[in-house]
Amino acid sequence: MDESLVGDENNHTRLETIVTDGIVAAVLRSRKYRAVCPDTVRRIARRELANRGDVKTAVKETKRKLHQVYGAYEEPVDYHAAHTRLAVAYETRSEAEVRAVCRGLLARHASTRERLPILDEFYPPIWAVTGRPASLLDLGCGLNPLTIPWMDLAPGTRYHAFDIDADRVAFLNRTLALAGCLRLARCQDILCQPPDAKADVALLLKTIPCLDRQEPDGARRVLTSLRTRFVVAGFAIKSLGGREKGMARNYQAQFLALAEEQSWPVTRLAFATELVFVAQLETGS
Numbered sequence: 164m165d166e167s168l169v170g171d172e173n174n175h176t177r178l179e180t181i182v183t184d185g186i187v188a189a190v191l192r193s194r195k196y197r198a199v200c201p202d203t204v205r206r207i208a209r210r211e212l213a214n215r216g217d218v219k220t221a222v223k224e225t226k227r228k229l230h231q232v233y234g235a236y237e238e239p240v241d242y243h244a245a246h247t248r249l250a251v252a253y254e255t256r257s258e259a260e261v262r263a264v265c266r267g268l269l270a271r272h273a274s275t276r277e278r279l280p281i282l283d284e285f286y287p288p289i290w291a292v293t294g295r296p297a298s299l300l301d302l303g304c305g306l307n308p309l310t311i312p313w314m315d316l317a318p319g320t321r322y323h324a325f326d327i328d329a330d331r332v333a334f335l336n337r338t339l340a341l342a343g344c345l346r347l348a349r350c351q352d353i354l355c356q357p358p359d360a361k362a363d364v365a366l367l368l369k370t371i372p373c374l375d376r377q378e379p380d381g382a383r384r385v386l387t388s389l390r391t392r393f394v395v396a397g398f399a400i401k402s403l404g405g406r407e408k409g410m411a412r413n414y415q416a417q418f419l420a421l422a423e424e425q426s427w428p429v430t431r432l433a434f435a436t437e438l439v440f441v442a443q444l445e446t447g448s
């Protein structure tokens with residue numbers, strides 16, 4: 164190849180990196196996105212820059228995408244105060260006290276707020292299919308690790324939680340320690356780096372549409388790379404605005420098509436506010 168062309172290509176890549184760095188820095192300067200994993204911002208910024216071409220629009224579109232897959236679910240949480248309240252509750256050794264504080268915090272994230280009315284009945288039918296897990300992954304976890312008091316896990320369960328908000332992840336690690344678990348929460352973009360830990364169960368509660376919104380076939384790529392025995396895929400029945408747009412039907416069709424293609428046996432569990440599929444990835448035979 165003509166060496167001057169190689170030089171041009173290198174210069175172009177360098178320039179692209181410098182421009183992308185600028186977009187990432189601009190997005191991370193905003194209050195709303197300052198705690199987001201830089202890998203996520205970079206991945207989205209690169210795509211938006213390639214699609215839009217100009218920096219100002221790429222910054223705007225990167226924030227818009229981050230709003231769809233992260234910001235729209237969030238309410239400000241004072242994690243220091245939240246930890247103090249939880250620590251006090253755990254000190255009382257009263258399960259009711261711990262659950263009451265967790266419920267209050269779970270209401271601060273749109274996704275877990277919708278799960279509150281079904282929380283008491285949520286995990287038993289799931290564990291009835293998978294067995295009570297000794298290790299689990301919670302992918303795009305939001306505040307869901309605060310539902311551990313409803314999970315009836317044995318002491319020493321390995322609970323790996325992944326999300327893209329560094330502040331939330333730091334808080335969740337302190338929460339996991341209070342609940343008697345190892346501090347296995349990670350600020351990790353699962354599209355950049357799909358988790359490779361072996362575990363009994365992977366929870367993807369309302370995470371699948373969120374991954375597909377970021378990358379075509381994003382969820383399939385993550386799902387098919389998992390090294391867990393089961394996947395628990397949860398889907399919202401209504402949009403965040405409260406509308407039913409045939410969402411459940413579409414999600415069901417999409418997930419069942421993937422399961423059939425991969426020969427995963429599936430159990431369907433319909434809760435009042437969430438549709439759940441438990442797929443067996445490893446038959447153990």
Ligand SMILES: C[S@@+](CC[C@H](N)C(=O)[O-])C[C@H]1O[C@@H](n2cnc3c(N)ncnc32)[C@H](O)[C@@H]1O
Binds near residue numbers: 303
């Ligand atoms: C719809 S919420 C679901 C939260 C939680 N699973 C639940 O149902 O309560 C999606 C979550 O995925 C996280 N997320 C989005 N993209 C991600 C990515 N690429 N890697 C890891 N987490 C991601 C968001 O920060 C958000 O907490």
